[in-house]
Amino acid sequence: xxxxxFAPSPTGYLHLGHxxxxxxxxxxxxEAGGKFLLRIEDIDTTxxxxxxxxxxxxxxxWLGIDWDGEVRKQSEHFGDYKAAxxxxxxxxxxxPCFCTRAEIAGEIARAGGAPQGEEGPLYPGTCRxxxxxxxxxxxxxxxxxxxxxxxxxxxxxxxPLSWEEEGRGVITAQPELLGDVVLxxxxxxxxxxxxxxxxxxxxDVTLVTRGHDxxxxxxxxxxxxxxxxxxxxxxxxxxxxxxxxxxRFAKRDKALTLRTLRESGxxxxxxxxxxxxxxx
Numbered sequence: 196x197x198x199x200x201f202a203p204s205p206t207g208y209l210h211l212g213h214x215x216x217x218x219x220x221x222x223x224x225x226e227a228g229g230k231f232l233l234r235i236e237d238i239d240t241t242x243x244x245x246x247x248x249x250x251x252x253x254x255x256x257w258l259g260i261d262w263d264g265e266v267r268k269q270s271e272h273f274g275d276y277k278a279a280x281x282x283x284x285x286x287x288x289x290x291p292c293f294c295t296r297a298e299i300a301g302e303i304a305r306a307g308g309a310p311q312g313e314e315g316p317l318y319p320g321t322c323r324x325x326x327x328x329x330x331x332x333x334x335x336x337x338x339x340x341x342x343x344x345x346x347x348x349x350x351x352x353x354x355p356l357s358w359e360e361e362g363r364g365v366i367t368a369q370p371e372l373l374g375d376v377v378l379x380x381x382x383x384x385x386x387x388x389x390x391x392x393x394x395x396x397x398x399d400v401t402l403v404t405r406g407h408d409x410x411x412x413x414x415x416x417x418x419x420x421x422x423x424x425x426x427x428x429x430x431x432x433x434x435x436x437x438x439x440x441x442x443r444f445a446k447r448d449k450a451l452t453l454r455t456l457r458e459s460g461x462x463x464x465x466x467x468x469x470x471x472x473x474x475x
Contacts, residue, residue: 197229199402201255201262202391204236205247208452209254212406212436212444215470219433220404221260232398233262237270238383238390254453257463267398269390276385279393279423280342280378288349288422289378291330291340292322317374318343343375346418353421358413361431370418373411392416396425404431408443436470 201217203209209217224231235251237243252266269276283289294302302319322330323345334340349370356368378389385393395403395416403413410432420427436444444451456466 197224197227197402198232198398198400199224199229199404200232200234200395200398200400201260201404202234202236202394203251204239205243205245205251206239207247208250208454210444210451210453211456211466211470214254214258214453214466215436216404216406216433217255217258217260218467218470219431223402223404223431229401230263231261232264232400233266234394234398235266235268235270236387236390237268238273238385238387240270240383243270250454254457257453257457258466259463267394269385269394272394273384275393275397276379276390279389279419280384282423283344283378284342286352286422288345288352289342290323290325290345291334292318292343292375292377293333293338293340294318294321320375323375340381341377342379344378344415344419346370346373346375346415349418349422353418356417356421358417358427359429361429366413368414368417370414373415376415388412388415389419392419392423392425395428396420396423401428402431403428404433406435407432408435 199220201220203213203217221231223229233252233255235248237248248268255262280289299318299321302321303316322340322343325333356370357365358368360366376386376388378386380386394400410430413430417427419425453466456469461469
């Protein structure tokens with residue numbers, strides 16, 4: 196049975212691009228007699244707001260999209276992510292990174308550049324080379340830090356990995372393309388990469404449906420699945436909606452939010468037509 200999900204972050208109102216993504220996942224589940232889950236990815240407690248969560252529920256209901264079971268809010272499940280992080284720590288696969296963005300940029304500049312990954316220059320591994328004593332001293336001193344995954348060591352542990360993608364077949368995972376990603380920070384026991392991997396497993400998701408912009412992240416997610424002994428779902432990536440100038444829809448463009456369109460008098464049929472015309 197297909198189990199898929201829509202997982203927005205409540206940092207603003209849903210726009211036409213969100214409607215497109217939600218409808219694709221919802222139709223995939225309903226047409227196959229499967230389950231469609233709603234997850235609220237609100238680990239960023241400084242930017243996520245309850246009123247946006249309520250607006251997400253209202254907008255989806257207006258679109259005619261229903262979901263199965265309770266809505267999972269990531270902010271209520273930090274313990275699940277902490278347990279996964281502890282498992283990786285126990286295996287010696289994460290390390291504290293004390294570098295600020297400015298320090299990382301400076302290190303890259305001094306080195307004459309850094310290897311380019313799927314999401315920009317890769318972290319140069321500065322703190323990976325620190326001794327255990329130095330790490331413990333800085334943590335005891337109260338220095339801020341992030342916890343990074345030692346990708347090279349992790350890949351050595353798992354060996355070759357792959358995933359199945361609709362329309363493209365078997366894809367070879369290349370986690371090194373993203374470098375030593377951040378999995379948590381001093382005060383927040385998770386990141387997007389860790390939380391989404393754990394959630395998909397705990398919610399028995401069999402088909403991950405999301406935009407092309409998140410394809411690269413799948414390399415890391417597949418690695419985390421192997422390290423944490425979690426099942427691997429199939430993946431489906433859809434195109435991103437753009438405006439007449441080729442720019443991706445964004446929450447900051449309030450004219451294209453579902454709430455604004457609805458309040459301006461647009462009907463459900465008109466909004467759905469706008470979504471369909473944007474994909475032509």
